[in-house]
Amino acid sequence: MSEISSSKIICPQCGGENSIRADEKFLECEYCGSSVFIDKRRIVSHFVVNSNFTKEQAEGNLRRWMAGNYHVKDLDKLAQITQVSFYYFPLWYFKTKDPQGDRIHLQPAHSTPVSEIKNIQIPAGNLKPYHKSDFTDEVFVEADVLYDSAKSWLSQSGVNPDNISESSLVNVPFYHFYYLYKGQQYSALVEASSGMVYANIWPAKSEMPFKILFAAAILLFGLASIASFAVSFLISPDISAETVFFGEFIKIFAYILAAVPLTAIAYWIVKKV
Ligand SMILES: [Zn+2]
The missing domain is CATH 1.10.287 (Helix Hairpins)
Incomplete structure (x- = not known):
């Protein structure tokens, strides 16, 4: 049995024919320069969302969120931040055509302890074509959840896969904060394009x-x-x-x-x- 070492893919943006090695996952179209992600034999556009927040600003948002009503008293003052990492997290981005109009559904393309991540809002105007050369120093989390797995999760949550009109891969910037409160470790994400805070668990007010x-x-x-x-x-x-x-x-x-x-x-x- 021989392995195919090269094959052709058609750019989803311009229709240009590109050569690609079998193990390659990312491609920049040689005709239009748009970015393509290859998952098995499926080809989707690859986008990135720009970061608008510095680490200090993100921490400021996290402290304000901690001071909110759902959290234990003085969490903003007592929480001790132990670690911060910044990365571009991959999400499968599905657009469906429903009778009510277009809807966007997100599914994580990598495992995450914060399932809230799929509830983020990405305005269509924030999607920029991904170019590898623009992000040489940044951490991109690998997309290792296959497109088909993400699609089957989506249909389990009640979305008819036949209504999917558009799919792409989007890398969204996050600051991932780890903090200690009374000896317990917690984590929270600050989405770095909108500054919104996401977390599954936190030190809550006792009832x-x-x-x-x-x-x-x-x-x-x-x-x-x-x-x-x-x-x-x-x-x-x-x-x-x-x-x-x-x-x-x-x-x-x-x-x-x-x-x-x-x-x-x-x-x-x-x-x-
Ligand atoms: Zn192209």
């Missing part, structure tokens, strides 16, 4: 204090009800409509009184946790 407070509130209001009717009964020991009415009357004030410490504790928890 336990709120659950305990809720249980305490039920108990306290229950006791306030019982106490109100007990007081009413002590004042007029004969059971009558008036006793019940007076009990209800006292209850209003008992509830207001009970609400004061509960509100104060809730406020304190929000500030502290």
Whole structure:
């Protein structure tokens, strides 16, 4: 059996015929200069998204994200960044034609712990043809998830593969931050064209204090009800409509009184946790 050492591929942009070695994955068309990625025998356009953020700016975005409401109190001040890496991560970019219009779907072309990565938004105008010579010093993560695997994941998530009108490979720039919080390691990605932060897990606010407070509130209001009717009964020991009415009357004030410490504790928890 002989190995084919060279073959011809047709450029998806201009239709020009290019020669390519069997093991080659990247090609710049000798006629129009556009960039092509070869996955097995499939040929797709290869794009790159430019980075607009420095490492310092990306870290600033990460700290602001950490200061947000979903994260544990003072995470932005206490998180200790241990490592930052910058790379261009490969994503399969599918455009589908639906009755509602065009839609973009992304699938990672390499394994990643941050599955949120496929929810990033890439405006079509940000896709630039990839030219190897422009990125000699940069890290490009290899696209090792095959096109067909990405397509089958897409159909598993409910997209009809027959509706795919366009596919390409896109390398998107990311700052990957690793940080320590209370001895635990976490990671987050800052997408370097938009500055958006993506993460799957982070030190979240604990819900336990709120659950305990809720249980305490039920108990306290229950006791306030019982106490109100007990007081009413002590004042007029004969059971009558008036006793019940007076009990209800006292209850209003008992509830207001009970609400004061509960509100104060809730406020304190929000500030502290
Ligand atoms: Zn071409």
